[in-house]
Amino acid sequence: MKKTAILFCFIFMGFYAHSLELKRLFNQSGSPEKITISGIVKDLATGETLPFANVFVVGTNNGTTTNIDGYFTLFDVPVENTSIRVKYIGYEAKTIKVASTMANTNIEIFLTPTTEQLDEVVLSAETEQQVVRFNKKVSQVALSPKELASIPNLGEKDIFRALQLLPGVSGTNESSAGLYVRGGTPDQNLILLDGFTVYHVDHFYGFFSAFNSEALKDIQLYKGGFPAEFGGRISSIMELTGKTGNNNKFTLSAGASLLSANIAMEIPLGKKANLLIAGRRSYTDIIQSGLYQDIFDLYNDDSSFGSDDQNMGGDFQNQRNETEPTFHFYDLNAKLSYRPSDQDIISLSLYNGEDNLDNSRESQNTFGQDNEGSVDTNISDVLNWGNLGSSLRWARKWNEKLYTKTIVAYSNYFSKRDRLSDVTVQRTDSTTNSVLGIIEDNELKDLTARLHAEYQINSDHMLEFGGQYTSNQVKYDYIMNDSLEIITRDNDGNLASLFVQDNWSATSKLDLLGGIRVSHFDITEEIYYEPRISGTYQLSDEIKLKAAWGKYYQFVNRIVREDVTQGSRDFWLLANDETNPISSSEHRIFGISYENDGWLLDVEYFEKDMTGLSEFSLRFQSALRSGSDDQYFFEGTGIARGVEFLLQKKVGAYTGWLGYTLSEVVHTFPDISDNPYYALHDQRHELKWVNMLKIGKWDLGATWVYGSGKPYTAPDGEYTITLLDGTTYEYVSVGDKNGLRLPPYHRLDLSATYSFKLGGGTGNAGLSLFNLYNRTNIWYKEFEVVEDNVIETNVNYIGFTPSIFFNVKF
Missing domain, CATH: 2.60.40.1120 (Carboxypeptidase-like, regulatory domain)
Incomplete structure (x- = not known):
């Protein structure tokens, strides 16, 4: 890899010298x-x-x-x-x-x-009404948060749900706002908000993203082949830019949906500074709407708690006292910006988002013909997760050629799950007590300093260079039945990186972006080289060829914890090249596009080789066996490949796009399966049709999403382990890894938004119809083995769900 990187740099410098010579020869006097x-x-x-x-x-x-x-x-x-x-x-x-x-x-x-423009005007055939702009660079997409009203959402504007409608990004994951980009998983995406990393992007179990669109002004998504300025992830990059606020006058905006309310203030502070504050909170702990119940019922499964009457004798009587769970989420964005001069911008950004669920309860049960025994169950069921982030940023344009930005950022992801059942069984002659359930505690801290410089050499070359230093601390504890430690980790790691890249207009038709990133990771004491290059060639005014290649590494990973009976879960750990290796990928992208003033036809082929993938599972080793927790980690490789098709209408009253992705994601874990198998998020076909129509003050939208079935693993029986003390544990015998497929997924969503003037301000109100024809889409399957018989239960996504929203701005 070192020789490849050095050769790459020499070739690129040769091209650079050649371009300067050509420029000298053709720069004749008299022009x-x-x-x-x-x-x-x-x-x-x-x-x-x-x-x-x-x-x-x-x-x-x-x-x-x-x-x-x-x-x-x-x-x-x-x-x-x-x-x-x-x-x-x-x-x-x-x-x-x-x-x-x-x-x-x-x-x-x-x-x-x-x-x-709120007046009823007729849009001309040249007026652009785009929500997203494709084809800016190789695999790069821009999204405008302020234009999302036309896209149907489950209650309110959501930037991640809009991005899931793009080809190459999975749109059938209702339970995750995270992005599955070209065969990658959400943890393989680097998400930057004003320079700090956001590790968690979900509200309400993933049905909503953790970002308030009222606090953002621009989103850039790199689906692959991203340049050397970005590092630490192997799949994609999302760069979010927060609003600085209105510089001219105080602005207040507010809105509400069936689940939450939001408010935003933009406050000028003199002529050089301004403050933006935006907050959002659900009122699901106060009012449980029909939409809330539909979503919450998917997760409110009490089957794992309570007592089983099979050992209590006959005439078991349930006298549970029902309690209502409490749940709410919130997020807060704040940004203070100061311009000491026309060349300088100093900003302080803050983000905090958190979800809280408390489903704790108590119950009493009696058994026996004369109620001679009782079971008291005290269930602790508390879950909270979220992300805290902040950044201090100084940007300066020194002159017409040099621009720099310096960032110091902090991020803290946390997830605490306390799900224990304290069961006391009282009989006439004895009393027994047991604690069942799990405790999971995951915390990730990230402190980063970053310098990025842009030097515009001339019209042909813009040189970018910089460095980054990141210190991570990651903790994870997984405890079963209050005392059995399955895994406990507390690791620190430091990553230092340098990069250089050149945006080169080699000819009037050929543009190249090449560079290299070099990183040192102190846990492995190794240096990692990441050369990258991408380019576009303009065959004609309308036709463009494009390609990209690059090498990528990731040093903090989200590990999948397989749970066959109740769906898989995950946690973050720092890579150490032992139990969980450093992940890497190699991207290869080729494409062609045809674009005129009104239409875009774009085709891209992608291929991504991945190494150092990790999975955590208890089903291949007994959780009761003593020894290191290393036995539960498994290492593998993967490959994702496919082709994306896009047809977009860009201008006029009616706009939208039709996107199709044909792909596969194959994993190889020798210690889990003898043969390669399709990943959980593998989906052969995915089709998305997005329609937006502007009629006067009305914005109408319709989206249809289709995806072929995803793989899953099913059990085929059970076996029992008896310990020396006579305690018995039942374990599930599992069939082929991801050997079966769920039925296809599809749904139709509609929305209508009406904009109006309200006193000295503006407003809009709308209706959104989710899953209009009430398609039953399966999220995952649960299995229970009773006397060697497998009982299968489908856990479905929500059906037809209407929602309303209202927003005003003064």
């Missing part, structure tokens, strides 16, 4: 006057900077995108008879005539939000 234009792109209504906006010289291939703070630089712009055009999702495009006075100064370009 028209050309200038360099540098500036920033902002929202006209709020003064917010707009990241990743497209800025280009009309009629040429000379273009760029604004960086995460809205800055851009265009070189070699002719002065005479030339215009530049700026485009951004959710905003009216703007064309500006070039003048010589634009040289040697920072210009400000203001774009008008399309959502500010």
Whole structure:
């Protein structure tokens, strides 16, 4: 790998030197006057900077995108008879005539939000109404949070549910807001919010994401082949940029759905600073709506608790006192921004999100013909999980060529599950007590310092370089029956990384992005090299070829804990190359696209080889056996490959896309299965049809999702182990790993949103119909073995569910 990386760098430097020589040869005297234009792109209504906006010289291939703070630089712009055009999702495009006075100064370009137009206007055939923008770079997608109203959701706008409608991202996981991208799992995605890592993205068991769309202004998703500036994950990258708030005036917005309410305030603090505060909380612990009951019933399974009358004699009588569980979630976003000068931005961001469930209860039961015995059960059933994150960020545009950003970030993921049943059995001649259940406690802390620099050498080259230092602390305890320690871990690890990459316009048709990332991990004391390259070639004005290749490593992993009877669960651990190895992947991507002003047809083939995959299982070793917990960890490899098809209509009153993915995900774990097997998230076919229609003040949406059945494992019997003290434990005998398939998944969702003016503000109200034709989709199967007979129970996702929402902004 070291030789490959060094060879890669020499080849890239050779190309670079060759491009400079070509530029010298063709830069002849007598050419028209050309200038360099540098500036920033902002929202006209709020003064917010707009990241990743497209800025280009009309009629040429000379273009760029604004960086995460809205800055851009265009070189070699002719002065005479030339215009530049700026485009951004959710905003009216703007064309500006070039003048010589634009040289040697920072210009400000203001774009008008399309959502500010509340009058009933007829959209022209050239008006873009996109929620997402595809084909920016290889496997990169941009999403606008402010344009999500047209996409049906289960109650409120949700950025992760919108991303699940893209080809290559699984859209059939109602129980997880996490993204399964091109055969990867949610833990293999790096999620950055204003520079800090978010390890947990679920609210309400995954039916909602943990991010409030009212606090975000831009989302960038890299489905694969991502550049060297990002590291630590082997599947994909999601970069979220939080709002800085309205610079011009105080703004208050609020909204409510059947599950939660939210409020956001944007507060200018003088001319140079502003504060954004956005909060959201469910009121499910106060009001249990029909939607809440539908979701909660999927998880409120008491079958694992209580007492069994088979050892109590006849005439067992249940006298349980029913209690109502309490559940709520919340999240809070805050961001303080300060601009000491036109070149500097300093910001402090904070995020905190948490879910809390308390289903603790007590029950009394009697048995025997004369009620001579009783069973008292005290059930502790408490679960809470969430993420706390913050970052301090300083960005500076030193001149028209150099931009830097420095970040110090902290993140803390936590998950505590206390599910114990204290059972006291009283007979006429004896009293026995036992504690059954599990305790799981997982905590991950992340402290990171990061430096990123962009140096615009000329119109052909933009050099990016920087470094990162991350210190992780990961703890995990898994205890059965209050005393049996299955696994206990407390590990620290430090990762230091450097990267360099070059955005190179090799010719007027060929663009390349190449670089390398080098990391040192102190647990293994090894150096890891990650060379990467991607490129696009413009065959014609409409047709583009693209390709990417790269090597990736991951040093903190979410381990799957197999549970055949009740569905699999997971936990985070730090890699150590012993029980849970360092994960790695190699991406290979090839594609072609056809795009004009109104339509996009895009096809990409992807292939991802994965090593160092981990799984944790008790079914191959007795949990009662003494010794190290290493015996429960299994190492494997995997391959994900497939092809994505996308047809998108970009402009006009009616927009949307049709996406199809054909893929497979195959894992090989020699100690678990003699043969390779399909991963739990393998899905051969997935089809998504997204439709959005704007009629005056109405936004109408319809989505249809189809996915072929996913694999699962079923038991085929049971066996019993008797210990020396006479205690017996029953274990399930399991069939082929993921040898069966669930039925296909499909559903239709509809939504209607009406926008209106309200006094000095605006508002919208809407109705969303989830799973319109009430399809019974199976989430997973539960199994119980009784006298060697397997009893199978389907656990289904929710059926037809209507929801309403209301939002206002002043």
